[in-house]
Amino acid sequence: MADTPTTEQPIDPQVVLFEKETVRPDAPRPRVLAIANQKGGVGKTTTAINLGTALAAISEHVLIVDLDPQGNASTGLGIERKSRRTSTYDVLTGLAPLRDAVLQTAVPRLYIAPSTLDLTGLELEIGQQRDRAFRLRNSLRQLNSGVRAHDFTYVLVDCPPSLNLLTVNAMAAADSILVPLQCEFFALEGLSQLLKTVEQVKSTLNPTLSIHGIVLTMYDSRNNLSSQVVADVRQFMGNKVYDTIIPRNVRISEAPSYGKPVLVYDLKCVGSEAYLRLATEIIQREKTVKAG
Numbered sequence: 001m002a003d004t005p006t007t008e009q010p011i012d013p014q015v016v017l018f019e020k021e022t023v024r025p026d027a028p029r030p031r032v033l034a035i036a037n038q039k040g041g042v043g044k045t046t047t048a049i050n051l052g053t054a055l056a057a058i059s060e061h062v063l064i065v066d067l068d069p070q071g072n073a074s075t076g077l078g079i080e081r082k083s084r085r086t087s088t089y090d091v092l093t094g095l096a097p098l099r100d101a102v103l104q105t106a107v108p109r110l111y112i113a114p115s116t117l118d119l120t121g122l123e124l125e126i127g128q129q130r131d132r133a134f135r136l137r138n139s140l141r142q143l144n145s146g147v148r149a150h151d152f153t154y155v156l157v158d159c160p161p162s163l164n165l166l167t168v169n170a171m172a173a174a175d176s177i178l179v180p181l182q183c184e185f186f187a188l189e190g191l192s193q194l195l196k197t198v199e200q201v202k203s204t205l206n207p208t209l210s211i212h213g214i215v216l217t218m219y220d221s222r223n224n225l226s227s228q229v230v231a232d233v234r235q236f237m238g239n240k241v242y243d244t245i246i247p248r249n250v251r252i253s254e255a256p257s258y259g260k261p262v263l264v265y266d267l268k269c270v271g272s273e274a275y276l277r278l279a280t281e282i283i284q285r286e287k288t289v290k291a292g
Helices: 044-057 072-076 086-094 117-126 132-140 165-173 187-204 224-240 250-258 270-291
Strands: 029-034 062-066 109-114 154-158 176-182 209-220 241-247
Touching: 029 044, 044 062, 044 072, 044 109, 044 154, 044 176, 044 209, 044 250, 044 270, 062 072, 072 250, 086 117, 117 165, 132 165, 154 241, 165 187, 176 187, 187 209, 187 224, 209 224, 209 270, 224 241, 241 250, 241 270, 250 270
Parallel strands: 029 154, 029 176, 062 109, 062 154, 176 209, 209 241
Antiparallel strands: none
């Protein structure tokens, strides 16, 4: 049996599945946040990676579920494609339980269930099945119980840039939706369509689903349009918009090419500071939800 990695030894994200095997029949269910927007390039994956890292940094145990066939969240956390022996495709098609897909990343307390291009054919394979919208929800039920259980407190689901069956699975499994919104001209137009989809899922599949919040991304203080978009979104969505705004930052863009979250790549840059503030704000909202 291999030695358990110590804090002095680097953790190999390709090998370590779990720190230890335990049985937790009564472990609490993790909070599930789906990070969704049908528009591409708005910062969904970047938000999933760095919010997950920030939550792990404040002692939460976080699982990122990569539902994007492009697998950028997996790559951005240093998981090579050859190491994705069990993926979210296997989980959603019923070939493997979710815990078999979970890999530990190099970030303490942060794990990922990676994706592969096989996900592109998922809708054709399970589209006629009656439980097609609940595959992810069902797989999450056993995550924190039984043999080889873990004590995840948060699951972040990185959705693809479309409102397809993968995104519907994420919404059907989620407690809340977190919406990254780029500070650009067509931001509100895309948001309106997403909100309609959330209402449809809420009325048919998941009556407790809610919008946790909207995080404005890629903000450029030198651009008057960015400031106008911020004002318009705040007027339209009110207190659903987080106070934290993620700035456009070159360090955020560079970090994925090194297989690292920006908080690991450059902790002191403005992008890292923004994601730490966002994590703190989300935790505060979570306390309000639990208190209510």
